[in-house]
Amino acid sequence: MSHHHRHDVLVIGSGAAGLTLALTLPEHLRIAVLSKGSLASGSTYWAQGGVAAVLDDTDTVDSHVQDTLVAGAGLCREDAVRFTVEHSREAIQWLIEQGVPFTRDEDPGREDGGFEFHLTREGGHSHRRIIHAADATGAAIFNTLLEKARQRPNVELLEQRVAVDLITERRLGQTGDRCLGAYVLDRASGEVDTYHARFVVLACGGASKVYLYTSNPDSTCGDGIAMAWRAGCRVGNLEFNQFHPTCLYHPQAKSFLITEAVRGEGGLLKLPNGERFMQRFHSRAELAPRDVVARAIDHEMKRLGADCVYLDISHKPADFIKAHFPTVYDRCLAFGIDITREPIPVVPAAHYTCGGVVVEARGRTDIPGLYAIGETTFTGLHGANRLASNSLLECFVYARSAAFDILEQASLTPLPEQLPSWDASQVTDSDEDVIIAHNWDELRRFMWDYVGIVRTNKRLQRAQHRVRLLLSEIDEFYSNYKVSRDLIELRNLALVADLIIRSAMQRHESRGLHYTLDYPDPVDPPQDTILVPPTYGD
Structure with a gap:
């Protein structure tokens, strides 16, 4: 009840x-x-x-x-x-x-x-x-x-x-x-x-x-x-979705972030052969803004076909590293990486909206x-x-x-009067939750492939086509079955994915975190992308 x-x-x-x-x-x-x-x-x-x-x-x-x-x-x-x-x-x-x-x-x-x-x-x-x-x-x-x-x-x-x-x-x-x-x-x-x-x-x-x-x-x-x-x-x-440049790359690590402060305290980004590369992309090198660093890493990984790059702070004293980065040190050590002696394998990952x-x-x-x-x-x-x-x-x-x-x-706002209860009289328990799992996985994969660090018109069009089909499926599922956390989250995530794609398609320039090969230059004056829902102001 x-x-x-x-x-x-x-x-x-x-x-x-x-x-x-x-x-x-x-x-x-x-x-x-x-x-x-x-x-x-x-x-x-x-x-x-x-x-x-x-x-x-x-x-x-x-x-x-x-x-x-x-x-x-x-x-x-x-x-x-x-x-x-x-x-x-x-x-x-x-x-x-x-x-x-x-x-x-x-x-x-x-x-x-x-x-x-x-x-x-x-x-x-x-x-x-x-x-x-x-x-x-x-x-x-x-x-x-x-x-x-x-x-x-x-x-x-x-x-x-x-x-x-x-x-x-x-x-x-x-x-x-x-x-x-x-x-x-x-x-x-x-x-x-x-x-x-x-x-x-x-x-x-x-x-x-x-x-x-x-x-x-x-x-x-x-x-x-x-x-x-x-x-x-x-x-x-x-x-504008920020990709953190440095997440630990390890099959068991899932999504462990290597703090920006590692670079702030002298950590160096290196290719698999040990060569530094950030100085080729920005005058501040490792201390460049995150979007620059993430794109640089993405570029080098694709250029070399590499699975990751490396963040190296092992040239600093071991006591300094352990005192300033105890969480990073312990977590990496659990995966067999001693950051006082060797570099950390890292990849970019979605980090902030x-x-x-x-x-x-x-x-x-x-x-x-x-x-x-x-x-x-x-x-x-x-x-x-x-x-x-x-x-x-x-x-x-x-x-x-x-x-x-x-x-x-x-003091001027009264508590709302009696509100109607949630109506679950027309729905049943689902025996098809595999659909939720499949749609969840498909959504996150095409967003990574088509709406990631580097974008194009064609990629965005493909993503929009896919997300509209998913939204239709999810709406039908939502209307007929009892809600669960997985269904609620999938419904919300698919809607936000659609809003992200729509926003990206409206921006015909490259600026900050939005980088598209079809519009590589910024446009002046810069404008915000504001989307208005159908119910707003009517």
């Missing part, structure tokens, strides 16, 4: 953005934080590098803004960049107050404007400004925020809850567009429950699982983007009562390519901004 739940704020997603928003809101608001798997199943936990922020006396807001604009290849919205960077120190101070154990500087009195905590430098940054907790920053932040959330009596943390769709006034045939809650699958009972909320916050992460090779956990299926689109929200710049649901500085979407924060969103911060370690910063800055906005409106 399904149930009805009532909260002031429903947060869909339990990562950095969702937990930050929940902890920023006061204790008189009842908050539910949903995770579709375990609470630690999102991307935050696995983030290694750190958080970019202006913290050192020698660094400036203008410098961080400029580095972000350069990396974004002309498509960043400068007001969004400046808003984020100007609030960076405040966000880091809040994390420190929560007790996040950032790595402290062994020499805080050094002449370059020393800061209490150790700051590292990553690709595209002109200063050391990445605050981190060794090479497991995400885990340190997540564990700290989760413990704080567990201590809050007004925050309910719910695992194994998969959001199916948003409930809006329009969906119920009412006048108006306000978001009233969501239908959520309880995996334990198998029933779809109804969540009533004054405010709904999408903090669901990105959509990198749309690709065959990804550094992300299995949960990054674009759920928030798909639900928002179906509810009537615009999406922007979904053609730069576009998403269109929001403004307070996290508001096109639908009243619906907010989106974190990787689910298109804020204008990242432009055509995300600068390293700006993603976690965006989570904290926009989560706090959205929380402040929700608090201002809370």
Whole structure:
């Protein structure tokens, strides 16, 4: 039997953005934080590098803004960049107050404007400004925020809850567009429950699982983007999918990311014969922006027919490597690779979704009562390519901004009246789940082959033809069988794949993360790709 739940704020997603928003809101608001798997199943936990922020006396807001604009290849919205960077120190101070154990500087009195905590430098940054907790920053932040959330009596943390769709006034045939809650699958009972909320916050992460090779956990299926689109929200710049240049290449490693900080601390990229190659592609060599490095690796692998390239930091002292990269060292050693003595085999993999649901500085979407924060969103911060370690910063800055906005409106917004229960009267249990598995595999393979690091018109046309057939099959399946996590994720992923392809087909140029052989040059002036759903504004 399904149930009805009532909260002031429903947060869909339990990562950095969702937990930050929940902890920023006061204790008189009842908050539910949903995770579709375990609470630690999102991307935050696995983030290694750190958080970019202006913290050192020698660094400036203008410098961080400029580095972000350069990396974004002309498509960043400068007001969004400046808003984020100007609030960076405040966000880091809040994390420190929560007790996040950032790595402290062994020499805080050094002449370059020393800061209490150790700051590292990553690709595209002109200063050391990445605050981190060794090479497991995400885990340190997540564990700290989760413990704080567990201590809050007004925050309910719910695992194994998969959001199916948003409930809006329009969906119920009412006048108006306000978001009233969501239908959520309880995996334990198998029933779809109804969540009533004054405010709904999408903090669901990105959509990198749309690709065959990804550094992300299995949960990054674009759920928030798909639900928002179906509810009537615009999406922007979904053609810009960042491929992390260096994921461990090993048959048992699945999707282990080798942090950008390895290159920031002197790691060198080499061909199988030991030759360096990045200096041929960019003046900053290994410290070039990620899109440049990923394309360079992809180019060299295809040129040589190589399975991978190599990231070598073995020329550094072993104690230095173990102290700065304990997670990478231990994980590689488990696969028989001693990074203090030998290079690491690496390949690019889908890593970050730069576009998403269109929001403004307070996290508001096109639908009243619906907010989106974190990787689910298109804020204008990242432009055509995300600068390293700006993603976690965006989570904290926009989560706090959205929380402040929700608090201002809370007393004026009533809890929705009784909402209809989920109707499962016309569906049956599926005995054909092999179709889901097959479609899932087909989708991720053609997205990798046709909509990957290098694109062409013909590849995109093939991908669009394939995804439209899949969407038709999935819709039929969804209409006739009971929902499951696999079906919900496949439905969302196929829709987001279609939106990515449509966005890529509209961009007749190469810029940042979108590189096409048919349009190799950029076009001025640069324009965002904004897609408008059929229900928007009618």
